[in-house]
Amino acid sequence: MRIAIVAPSSRFSEEAAARVREIAAAHFPGVELFFHPQCFLTHNHFAGTDQARADALVEVADDPAFDAIWFARGGYGACRIAEDVIGRLGPAARDKTYLGYSDAGYLLAGLYRAGFKDLAHGPLPQDAMREGGKAAVVRALGWLVEDNPASLEPGLKPGMRHAAFNITVFGLLLGTPLEPDLSGHVLLLEDVSEHDYRIDRAMFHITATPSVRRLAGIRLGRVSDVPANDPDFGEDAEAIVRHWCARADIPFLGRADIGHDAANTVVPFGLPPL
Amino acid sequence: MRIAIVAPSSRFSEEAAARVREIAAAHFPGVELFFHPQCFLTHNHFAGTDQARADALVEVADDPAFDAIWFARGGYGACRIAEDVIGRLGPAARDKTYLGYSDAGYLLAGLYRAGFKDLAHGPLPQDAMREGGKAAVVRALGWLVEDNPASLEPGLKPGMRHAAFNITVFGLLLGTPLEPDLSGHVLLLEDVSEHDYRIDRAMFHITATPSVRRLAGIRLGRVSDVPANDPDFGEDAEAIVRHWCARADIPFLGRADIGHDAANTVVPFGLPPL
Numbered sequence: 001m002r003i004a005i006v007a008p009s010s011r012f013s014e015e016a017a018a019r020v021r022e023i024a025a026a027h028f029p030g031v032e033l034f035f036h037p038q039c040f041l042t043h044n045h046f047a048g049t050d051q052a053r054a055d056a057l058v059e060v061a062d063d064p065a066f067d068a069i070w071f072a073r074g075g076y077g078a079c080r081i082a083e084d085v086i087g088r089l090g091p092a093a094r095d096k097t098y099l100g101y102s103d104a105g106y107l108l109a110g111l112y113r114a115g116f117k118d119l120a121h122g123p124l125p126q127d128a129m130r131e132g133g134k135a136a137v138v139r140a141l142g143w144l145v146e147d148n149p150a151s152l153e154p155g156l157k158p159g160m161r162h163a164a165f166n167i168t169v170f171g172l173l174l175g176t177p178l179e180p181d182l183s184g185h186v187l188l189l190e191d192v193s194e195h196d197y198r199i200d201r202a203m204f205h206i207t208a209t210p211s212v213r214r215l216a217g218i219r220l221g222r223v224s225d226v227p228a229n230d231p232d233f234g235e236d237a238e239a240i241v242r243h244w245c246a247r248a249d250i251p252f253l254g255r256a257d258i259g260h261d262a263a264n265t266v267v268p269f270g271l272p273p274l
Numbered sequence: 275m276r277i278a279i280v281a282p283s284s285r286f287s288e289e290a291a292a293r294v295r296e297i298a299a300a301h302f303p304g305v306e307l308f309f310h311p312q313c314f315l316t317h318n319h320f321a322g323t324d325q326a327r328a329d330a331l332v333e334v335a336d337d338p339a340f341d342a343i344w345f346a347r348g349g350y351g352a353c354r355i356a357e358d359v360i361g362r363l364g365p366a367a368r369d370k371t372y373l374g375y376s377d378a379g380y381l382l383a384g385l386y387r388a389g390f391k392d393l394a395h396g397p398l399p400q401d402a403m404r405e406g407g408k409a410a411v412v413r414a415l416g417w418l419v420e421d422n423p424a425s426l427e428p429g430l431k432p433g434m435r436h437a438a439f440n441i442t443v444f445g446l447l448l449g450t451p452l453e454p455d456l457s458g459h460v461l462l463l464e465d466v467s468e469h470d471y472r473i474d475r476a477m478f479h480i481t482a483t484p485s486v487r488r489l490a491g492i493r494l495g496r497v498s499d500v501p502a503n504d505p506d507f508g509e510d511a512e513a514i515v516r517h518w519c520a521r522a523d524i525p526f527l528g529r530a531d532i533g534h535d536a537a538n539t540v541v542p543f544g545l546p547p548l
Contacts, residue, residue: 045508172479175479200354202446208450229319231316233318
């Protein structure tokens with residue numbers, strides 16, 4: 001089992017890579033992790049230039065020697081390369097598992113639209129640096145290495161298609177060439193470090209979009225590290241999401257066990273393997 | 275000349291209203307300003323509940339005694355009421371001038387889509403509280419009261435249709451029932467208090483939207499109070515907008531004299547009266 005790690009967004013660190021290697025060696029000794037050198041490049045905000053990030057991702061995705069692509073971290077930058085990368089990918093890229101969340105959602109979205117079958121929203125190598133992050137890395141590798149059902153979000157419904165995204169990322173890929181058709185899907189959403197009014201504004205936009213109104217429903221993960229609002233917004237994330245779902249006649253299907261934290265679980269896109 | 279002021283977004287203040295009354299009395303003594311009592315309501319983040327804000331706007335827009343509607347301030351909240359309000363407006367609402375910017379852009383967008391003819395992006399009553407804000411209020415009233423061409427953005431092209439929006443607001447109304455058809459228009463954009471990466475992400479979304487690719491071009495106003503980014507983003511707002519315009523094959527037509535500041539000028543939607 002060979003897993004390639006690339007960083008399509010913000011800069012990754014040798015320190016995080018070392019933590020992940022250590023956890024993998026202890027729990028999945030047969031697994032080979034390849035941290036592409038691009039992970040450690042720096043260009044402004046990013047893990048290398050757009051060209052470097054795109055080339056690294058295409059290189060490992062098209063290499064039949066790898067079984068899975070694991071996105072190193074979120075941050076920002078995947079939207080700048082996603083369309084180009086997906087247009088360049090060859091057949092070997094379709095035989096792989098892809099795992100990530102947050103900013104990597106732009107890639108998951110575009111790959112899902114392009115018909116890739118084995119995509120999942122779940123922990124990233126960078127999560128190794130969180131308090132309790134070892135469990136997140138073990139959960140992610142459990143999914144990548146052995147399809148361990150213990151890694152899965154506990155509320156996935158057999159026979160229902162699912163997808164999961166960061167609220168802000170999902171809103172800003174609607175209408176673009178990365179937008180997937182999520183008709184009939186249960187959409188799991190989460191966010192971090194956004195003011196309540198930004199969540200409200202994003203949910204206005206998301207739920208007013210005609211394609212989103214064809215969802216089977218929305219489940220809300222954790223919305224964490226919400227900056228203080230002055231004046232107080234008066235509604236928390238769940239109240240906000242319930243409000244917009246009701247207005248748009250989209251079923252609100254309760255909470256979900258995903259978020260920007262060490263407890264984040266795995267949500268395969270499409271039908272769950274249950 | 276009677277101008278009604280309502281607050282579709284965040285809370286307004288008696289202090290700002292007094293400043294505006296004082297400036298109007300000195301410079302436009304024949305003008306009657308009516309600050310709807312709704313301006314001074316408080317509900318959480320907003321100038322009253324969604325119902326109160328919507329009702330006040332419909333009331334003054336449908337009242338033939340008023341010649342113009344001036345949005346009191348930006349902030350957040352207009353997207354929550356815009357579709358409902360526009361659906362309720364009667365014929366008298368179409369004979370009026372509407373002026374505002376920032377969060378009021380949701381209303382300008384929806385009204386433009388609904389065929390309203392006399393809409394403009396420009397200073398708000400709240401701008402009276404800025405350093406040098408008197409000039410902004412005089413510029414706004416000069417437009418509302420006497421169509422003073424000195425109030426206009428200096429780069430408007432005769433015979434070309436224009437529209438102007440806040441970048442974040444514009445991005446989050448695309449794909450919604452508020453999105454106007456801006457084919458062939460020159461779009462002027464500005465923003466405030468957004469990180470560079472947020473501007474970049476918003477411009478990805480905006481310029482990847484097929485309808486936006488039918489613009490005649492984009493001009494960039496001021497992008498001010500940009501919070502520090504760690505690491506530095508490496509490109510300023512103009513470089514970001516040029517980058518995305520080039521990628522999307524949308525002409526970048528230079529800078530514009532609009533922004534969240536006292537120098538903000540008036541941009542009538544559609545053809546300029548030149």
